[in-house]
Amino acid sequence: MKKTMAEVQVVRPSSDQRESGRLQVLDTIRSAGRIARIDIAQATGFSPATVTAITSELLAAGLIEESSSDDQPSETRRGRPRVTLKLRGKAHRIAGLKVAQRTITMLIVDFEGKTIVDHEMEFPTARVSPTELVDRILKIVDATCRKGGFDRTGLSGLGIGLPGQINSVSNFVHWSSSLLERNVELGALLAQRLPFPVFVDNDANLVAKAEHLFGKGRESRNFLVVTLEFGVGLGIMIDGEVYRGQRGCGAEFGHTKVQLHGALCQCGQRGCLEAYVGDYALLREANGVTVGEPYTDVAQLVAAARGGDQVAMSIFERAGAMFGMGLANLINIFDPDLIILAGRSHNKRHIFLDAAVTRAMQSVVQVDAPPPEIRTHGWGDLMWAKGAAAYAIEKVSGLTVKDVTRNAS
Ligand SMILES: [Zn+2]
Structure with missing residues (x-):
């Protein structure tokens, strides 16, 4: 039966609703890996007809593909092979990169999140001008693409994680320890030079995302990631979403105050x-009193403390106490069920982490319920980059679904 225009307008969902419906279906397919239409209907609460309509649009847009049950090892069904849907890996190549102190690590994944190629580059200086950072990013983008056998036009998006206060909505860097200048339009600077969208976020937020999708945070919807590297970062996952604050500058755990006039x-x-507790702080304190060769790396200071050097030991003792106080504050505010301590250099921090955790547990509000679990996770920069890529996949999915919606209306 043919509907009149008025009826069509009444039953038609708004384009926002259709967009969010498509995203929901795409997310459901992503988290399931492979899933039949009827199970998508069950998971989303959409009618089978709506699921059929949405999935045919996503199929037409090349974002998903059908796969018959023949190629999966699950139990065989009688009759027709069960048709499931999965993401089409070839739909997009998406990159993630992590700007660390003297290295930039980049990872390119397909739309399913499978790694295609990764690459790391070292640079002589840690803090650079915005122009120099853009040049370095372009350099690693091209080098990684070359390694993968394609060029930068083969990418659909790039997620960038760097330390500091970053507004991820506008890709604006208020301040970063990797940059010599404040208030840098990093997203806009890169957009002028790159043929694909760029998404900038605080690196600890991206580690939280990586932990949520691939790591120790998979089972938990409310957890915190504390990163310990050159500085101290925090990613807050609340109900499965990264909490960023009103200005996108939240979660600056490293800059919470632990000492008045300190x-x-x-x-x-x-x-x-x-x-x-930051690397620079430990070195500054050690070199303030040490006569002779100054320490240039925290690893040297750790070795000295392990060797019984009183100065080095007392520096780590104080750092542990301060860090424990910070952790206790986090627990008292958020009451998470898990805190993940992450960072490339965390291994050498074991020297003060145990003392910090003990101090934290003594300083949290005492109730008759178990305190949150604290785990350490020594991911390399590649996993930080993977978090950046996961963030870019989410953003590129959103943009592609917007296109599907625009074309459908
Ligand atoms: Zn500060």
Whole structure:
């Protein structure tokens, strides 16, 4: 029966609703791996007719593909092979990169999240001008693409994680320890030079995303990731979503104050947690009293402490106490069920982590319920880059579904 225009307008969902419906179906397929239409209907609560309509649009857009049950090892069904849907890996190549102190690590994945190629480049200086950072990013983008056998036009999007206060909505860097200048339009600078969209976020947020999708946070919807590297970062996962704050500058755990009129921090203020536990803080304190060759790497200081050097030991003792105080504050505010301590250099931090955790547990509000679990996770930069790629997949999916919606209306 043919509907009149008025009826059509009444029953037709708005384009926002259709867009979010398509995204929901895409997410359901992504988290299931392979899934039949009827199971998508069950998972989303959409009618089978709606699921059929949405999936045929996604099929037409090349984002998903059908796969018969023949190629999966599950139990065989009688009659017609069961048709399931999966993401089409070839739909997009998406990149993620992590800007660390002297290295940039990049990873390119397909639309299913499978790694295609990765690459790491070392640079002589840690803090650079925005122009120099853009040049470095372009350099690694091209080098990684070359390694994968394609060029930058073969990419659909790039996620970038760097330390600092970043507004991920506008890809704007308020401040970063990797940049010599404040208030950098990093997204806009890169957009002028790259043929695909760029998504910038705080690196600890991306680690939280990676932990949520691939790591120790898979079972938990409310957890915190504390990153310990050159500085201290925090990713807050609340109900399965990264919490970023109103200005996108939240979760600056490293700059929470642990001492009134305390040590000078690289952010310009005093008494920040980072000014007691960050690499630079430990070295600054050690070199303030050490006569002879100054320490240039925290690893040297760790070796000295392990060898019984009193100065080195006392530096880590204080850092552990300060870090424990910070962890206790986090637990008292968020009451998470899990805290993940992550970072490339965390292994050498074991020297103060145990003391920090003990101190934290003594300082949390005591109730008759088990305290949150604290786990350490020593991922390399590649996993940080994977978090950046996962974030870019989410963003590219959103943009592609927007296109599908625009073309359908
Ligand atoms: Zn600070």
